Amino acid sequence: MKGGGVADSHEVVLVTGAGSGMGMETALLMAAGGYRVYGSVLNDTEDAALRNEAAARRTAVETVRMDVTDAEQAASAVRQVMGAEGRIDVLIQFVGIGLRGFFEDLEMAEIRRVFDVNLFGLMNVTQAVLPHMRTARRGRILLTSSIGGRMGSMSISGYVSSKFAIEGWAECLRQEVAPFGIWVTLLEPGLIQTPHFTVNRNRARRAMDPSSPYYSWFCQHEKIVDDILANNKFTVAQIAEAVRRIVQARRPRLRYVIGTKAKLILAMHRYIPGEWFQNVYWSMVRRMVTKPREQAQMRASYN
Amino acid sequence: MVTGASRGLGAATACRLAAAGFQVWAGVRNEEAAARLKALAGQQSLPLETVYLDVTDNASVNSALGVIEQRTGRLFGLVNNAGLAERAFFEDYPEQKIRQLFEVNLFGVMSVTRRALPLLRANGGGRIVMISSIGGRIGLHCLSPYSASKFAIEGFSESLSIEVKPFEIAVSIIEPGIVKTEIWDRQKRVLPEARDRSSPYYKYLLPLEEQVDEFLNMSSLTPADVAARVVHVMQVARPKLRYVVGRRAGLTLSLRKYLPSALFERVYFGEIVRRMKKGQSENPTSSALQGGAA
Numbered sequence: 001m002k003g004g005g006v007a008d009s010h011e012v013v014l015v016t017g018a019g020s021g022m023g024m025e026t027a028l029l030m031a032a033g034g035y036r037v038y039g040s041v042l043n044d045t046e047d048a049a050l051r052n053e054a055a056a057r058r059t060a061v062e063t064v065r066m067d068v069t070d071a072e073q074a075a076s077a078v079r080q081v082m083g084a085e086g087r088i089d090v091l092i093q094f095v096g097i098g099l100r101g102f103f104e105d106l107e108m109a110e111i112r113r114v115f116d117v118n119l120f121g122l123m124n125v126t127q128a129v130l131p132h133m134r135t136a137r138r139g140r141i142l143l144t145s146s147i148g149g150r151m152g153s154m155s156i157s158g159y160v161s162s163k164f165a166i167e168g169w170a171e172c173l174r175q176e177v178a179p180f181g182i183w184v185t186l187l188e189p190g191l192i193q194t195p196h197f198t199v200n201r202n203r204a205r206r207a208m209d210p211s212s213p214y215y216s217w218f219c220q221h222e223k224i225v226d227d228i229l230a231n232n233k234f235t236v237a238q239i240a241e242a243v244r245r246i247v248q249a250r251r252p253r254l255r256y257v258i259g260t261k262a263k264l265i266l267a268m269h270r271y272i273p274g275e276w277f278q279n280v281y282w283s284m285v286r287r288m289v290t291k292p293r294e295q296a297q298m299r300a301s302y303n
Numbered sequence: 304m305v306t307g308a309s310r311g312l313g314a315a316t317a318c319r320l321a322a323a324g325f326q327v328w329a330g331v332r333n334e335e336a337a338a339r340l341k342a343l344a345g346q347q348s349l350p351l352e353t354v355y356l357d358v359t360d361n362a363s364v365n366s367a368l369g370v371i372e373q374r375t376g377r378l379f380g381l382v383n384n385a386g387l388a389e390r391a392f393f394e395d396y397p398e399q400k401i402r403q404l405f406e407v408n409l410f411g412v413m414s415v416t417r418r419a420l421p422l423l424r425a426n427g428g429g430r431i432v433m434i435s436s437i438g439g440r441i442g443l444h445c446l447s448p449y450s451a452s453k454f455a456i457e458g459f460s461e462s463l464s465i466e467v468k469p470f471e472i473a474v475s476i477i478e479p480g481i482v483k484t485e486i487w488d489r490q491k492r493v494l495p496e497a498r499d500r501s502s503p504y505y506k507y508l509l510p511l512e513e514q515v516d517e518f519l520n521m522s523s524l525t526p527a528d529v530a531a532r533v534v535h536v537m538q539v540a541r542p543k544l545r546y547v548v549g550r551r552a553g554l555t556l557s558l559r560k561y562l563p564s565a566l567f568e569r570v571y572f573g574e575i576v577r578r579m580k581k582g583q584s585e586n587p588t589s590s591a592l593q594g595g596a597a
Contacts, residue, residue: 071398102466104466115405120401124398126393127394152462153462156462160458160461161459165451165455166451167454168438168439169442170442172393172443173447175444175572176393176504179576179579179580180503255564274543278461278465283468286469290469
């Protein structure tokens with residue numbers, strides 16, 4: 001990763017999902033580094049949280065209000081930044097929601113909602129920003145995917161498919177806008193404790209229904225995830241620092257995996273031949289969530 | 304059960320499965336398609352039932368799977384084949400068209416799968432086959448919503464396979480290279496928005512169209528090749544998660560896997576960007592395209 005220089009103090013950065021977690025941390029770090037930062041927030045609570053944190057750290061972050069699922073709101077927020085600054089050099093999209101539950105327990109409405117935010121929302125903001133970057137013939141678009149955008153996982157199929165979708169879209173977009181001097185980059189952080197897990201875990205309604213055939217596995221899996229998170233030393237500050245360096249890279253790559261564990265797991269997923277990793281790793285997890293006795297009972301009850 | 308069996312891959316797959324001895328339900332969207340498919344199957348005297356299925360309509364999904372539930376009470380295999388592809392640069396792509404594409408290629412697949420799962424469990428196990436594409440592993444220019452939807456299918460399938468394995472249900476993804484079906488042929492499915500001369504991307508369209516033509520001409524892959532692979536997945540004891548169909552697609556995906564990412568991207572994606580830039584200088588006015596607009 002090249003770069004690490006001092007920011008051009010006129011560079012304008014728009015960070016979506018800046019009301020909490022990784023988005024907030026990155027917005028504050030970029031502001032501290034001399035960028036003109038606009039952070040998108042969803043409501044008054046997020047707005048106040050971002051402003052208070054900026055004041056506490058003695059940095060300046062402007063807030064813009066937008067619900068990314070509404071293309072008109074996205075366009076008007078971008079107009080607001082353009083009106084004030086006349087340019088947007090960097091767009092960093094952190095906005096996203098999760099959804100936990102085994103696939104058969106997910107309602108289509110719950111899955112659609114994830115896509116409205118995680119994919120179509122990102123698309124809305126990107127479409128609003130692109131004309132300005134094209135005119136300027138320069139720009140950087142950073143899209144937050146996840147390790148879940150590279151490999152499947154248990155009890156988050158809706159979330160995973162939305163993150164895979166971002167990856168596919170970003171690969172195409174990178175080619176399409178390259179002739180205009182615009183760089184598209186994917187951020188792939190590993191598992192990390194953010195409000196995404198602590199405050200707004202977003203479990204599917206039926207996942208918590210004891211009559212679901214997956215109920216006991218889901219509960220067991222949630223405990224495992226909690227254990228992993230509790231022992232996780234990875235912080236949002238580390239992610240924000242990585243993002244700052246990526247923004248300043250001379251020729252940013254298509255993908256950046258952020259986090260040592262994530263790098264290791266993705267390397268295994270990629271290089272271990274055949275489908276060994278998929279089979280071995282997940283049968284291990286499955287053994288942990290399905291006690292053999294229960295599993296036999298489950299199968300018997302449906303045969 | 305084969306979705307999107309009206310034509311192309313779906314029709315070929317439904318017939319192949321019937322020929323291999325499976326009791327096949329072919330999901331079609333209208334009477335005309337049903338009659339055409341029945342005639343096609345009739346020529347080879349294959350037993351095959353058609354059922355009305357619009358994957359984007361929840362009621363239709365319910366009633367189609369309901370018919371199977373009533374008649375047999377169970378299901379061994381589901382082939383999610385319904386899908387569409389329309390081409391335009393992302394910035395030109397209307398939001399509604401992107402959502403429409405996702406309704407068919409992803410949400411439709413999910414809703415059929417969700418409704419079929421209890422029947423597969425009732426069968427004591429079975430197979431779910433997803434027809435993805437090389438576009439589900441590599442982003443294709445002018446096809447960003449399509450690639451996004453196929454990538455989404457890959458992530459969904461990988462996750463689903465983990466969850467349903469205890470029920471002896473195997474999920475497999477079939478990734479064909481470019482197959483000569485109507486999805487590519489009919490006007491090459493370029494959206495009118497991409498043929499608009501005022502689009503800043505318009506000048507890049509022609510050189511990329513030429514490349515698509517080259518790929519199509521080089522491709523020797525037929526729907527029958529894909530159908531044969533689906534039959535294989537249905538018959539084999541332990542199906543794999545992924546099957547790439549077509550030598551060129553296999554080679555490209557191996558390169559992507561084993562070459563350093565940055566090198567692959569510079570060679571593969573770089574070539575497309577070079578073409579765009581080159582075409583721009585060579586074809587300042589690409590009038591040939593206008594004639595092709597539907």
